[in-house]
Amino acid sequence: MAELTVSVVSLEHPEWEGSASQIVVKTLEGEMGILPGHEPVLATLAQGPIRIDPVDGDPLFFAVHGGFFSLDANRAIILADVAETAAEIDVARAQEAKAKAEQADDEDLEAAAALRRAETRLRVIEIAE
Amino acid sequence: MGGQQRVFRRKIRSVQSTKKITKAMEMIASSRIIKAQRQLEEAAPYTRELFAAISAAASHAAGVEKHPLTAEARLENRAIFLVVTADRGLAGAYSINAIREAEGLTRYLVDDRGFEDVIPYVIGRKGVGFYNFREREIGESWTGFSDQPTLSSAQEIAKALLDRFLLPTEEGGADEIHIVYTHFVNMVTQEVRVRRILPVEVIEEEVDVSEGRIGSPDNQTGDDKPYLPLYDFEPSANAVLDELLPRYVESAVYTALLLSAASEHAARRRACKSATDNAEELIKTYVRLANQARQAEITQEISEIVGGADALSSATAGS
Numbered sequence: 001m002a003e004l005t006v007s008v009v010s011l012e013h014p015e016w017e018g019s020a021s022q023i024v025v026k027t028l029e030g031e032m033g034i035l036p037g038h039e040p041v042l043a044t045l046a047q048g049p050i051r052i053d054p055v056d057g058d059p060l061f062f063a064v065h066g067g068f069f070s071l072d073a074n075r076a077i078i079l080a081d082v083a084e085t086a087a088e089i090d091v092a093r094a095q096e097a098k099a100k101a102e103q104a105d106d107e108d109l110e111a112a113a114a115l116r117r118a119e120t121r122l123r124v125i126e127i128a129e
Numbered sequence: 130m131g132g133q134q135r136v137f138r139r140k141i142r143s144v145q146s147t148k149k150i151t152k153a154m155e156m157i158a159s160s161r162i163i164k165a166q167r168q169l170e171e172a173a174p175y176t177r178e179l180f181a182a183i184s185a186a187a188s189h190a191a192g193v194e195k196h197p198l199t200a201e202a203r204l205e206n207r208a209i210f211l212v213v214t215a216d217r218g219l220a221g222a223y224s225i226n227a228i229r230e231a232e233g234l235t236r237y238l239v240d241d242r243g244f245e246d247v248i249p250y251v252i253g254r255k256g257v258g259f260y261n262f263r264e265r266e267i268g269e270s271w272t273g274f275s276d277q278p279t280l281s282s283a284q285e286i287a288k289a290l291l292d293r294f295l296l297p298t299e300e301g302g303a304d305e306i307h308i309v310y311t312h313f314v315n316m317v318t319q320e321v322r323v324r325r326i327l328p329v330e331v332i333e334e335e336v337d338v339s340e341g342r343i344g345s346p347d348n349q350t351g352d353d354k355p356y357l358p359l360y361d362f363e364p365s366a367n368a369v370l371d372e373l374l375p376r377y378v379e380s381a382v383y384t385a386l387l388l389s390a391a392s393e394h395a396a397r398r399r400a401c402k403s404a405t406d407n408a409e410e411l412i413k414t415y416v417r418l419a420n421q422a423r424q425a426e427i428t429q430e431i432s433e434i435v436g437g438a439d440a441l442s443s444a445t446a447g448s
Binding site for chain 2: 007009011012032042044068070080
C-alpha cells in the first residue's frame with residue numbers, strides 16, 4: 001500500500017520524520033484527514049492537535065500552535081510555529097496556565113492566547129490517552 | 130637577582146596570563162561554532178519548505194505584486210536596515226566589517242536610489258556604540274544575545290520590522306527593509322552580505338495548466354528548477370500567502386542571526402588564536418632577553434671576583 005512520507009518541522013529543529021498511513025490535521029476550516037493519494041494541498045493550520053498514524057507503531061499526537069501544511073505526491077510537510085509531542089507536554093503546567101488564563105481579563109489578548117495554547121496541550125493529552 | 134632580570138620575569142608572567150585568557154576564549158569560540166552550525170542545520174529544513182510553499186502560493190494567488198508585503202516601494206522615502214554586530218570585542222574586524230558594509234548600503238540607498246531617510250536598526254553592543262558615538266539616530270536596538278541567538282529574539286525583531294514596514298510612510302513607515310549580516314561560509318571564510326527582506330522578492334513559476342504542473346517536468350535534468358504541483362489551497366491561495374509572508378521575515382531574521390553568530394565565533398576564534406600565537410612569540414623573546422641579562426650579570430660577577438683576587442694577590446706580592 002502506498003504510504004505518506006511525513007515530516008514535521010519547526011523553525012528551531014525538525015520534530016519528526018517517517019512514513020505514515022494516515023494523518024489528521026486541523027486547518028482553519030476544520031479537520032482534514034489525509035490518506036495516501038490525496039491531491040496536493042497547501043493549508044493554513046489552526047491551533048490544535050495533529051494525529052499521525054505511522055506505518056508501524058502507535059499513533060502520534062502533536063500540539064501545533066499555528067503553521068502550515070503542504071502535501072504533494074504523498075509527501076506531507078507540517079511547518080509548525082511550535083510543535084510539541086504528547087510526551088513533551090507538562091500536564092500540570094498546562095492546567096495551571098489554563099486556570100490562570102481563565103481568570104484574566106477578557107480584553108487581555110495575551111491571556112487569551114495562553115488559554116488557547118493550554119487548551120490545545122490538554123486536548124492532545126486527552127486524545128493521546 | 131638583578132633589577133633587569135626582575136623586569137623581564139614580570140613581563141613574562143603578565144604575557145603568560147594574557148595568553149591563558151586568549152587561549153580559553155579561542156577554545157570556547159571553537160566549541161560554540163559547532164553549536165551554531167548545528168542550530169543552522171536544524172533550521173534549514175523549515176526555511177527550505179517555507180520557500181517552496183511561498184513560491185507555490187505566490188504562483189496561484191491573484192495580485193501578488195499588489196500584496197502589501199511584496200509590492201515594490203511605493204515612494205522611495207525611507208529605508209531601514211538591520212545590521213548584525215557583536216556584543217563583545219576580541220573578534221577582529223567582525224563588527225566593523227558589518228558596519229562598514231552598512232555604511233556602504235546607506236550611501237547607495239541615499240545617493241543612487243534617492244531615499245531621503247535611512248534608519249539603522251542595530252543588533253549588538255558594538256554597533257550601538259558606533260552609532261551613538263557619532264550621534265546618529267538609531268531606530269531600535271537589541272543587545273545581549275548576539276553570540277547565542279534564540280528564536281524568540283528573532284521573532285521580536287521580525288515583528289518590530291514588520292510593524293514599521295506596514296505603517297503608512299507619513300507616520301514613519303519604511304518602504305524597504307534590508308538586513309546586513311555576516312555569512313558563515315566555513316571556518317576560515319565569512320563574508321558580509323546584504324539582503325533585502327522587505328518587500329519580499331517572490332520567485333513565481335510559470336503556470337502550465339495543461340500539464341497539471343508548474344514549470345516543465347521534462348527538463349528536470351536540464352535545469353534543476355523544482356516544478357510545483359497544482360495545489361488545492363485552504364482557505365485560499367491569498368490567505369495562505371498572507372500567513373506565509375510574515376513567517377518568511379521571521380525565518381530570514383532568524384537565519385541571519387544564526388549565520389552571524391557562527392561568523393562571530395569564527396572571527397573570535399581566529400583573533401584569539403593569533404593573540405595566543407603572538408603571546409607565545411613575545412614570551413620567547415622575553416625569555417631570551419632574561420637569559421641574556423642573567424648571563425651578563427654572571428659574567429660581571431666573575432670579572433669582579435677575578436679582578437678583586439688579582440688586586441689582592443698583587444698587593445700581597447708587593448708588601
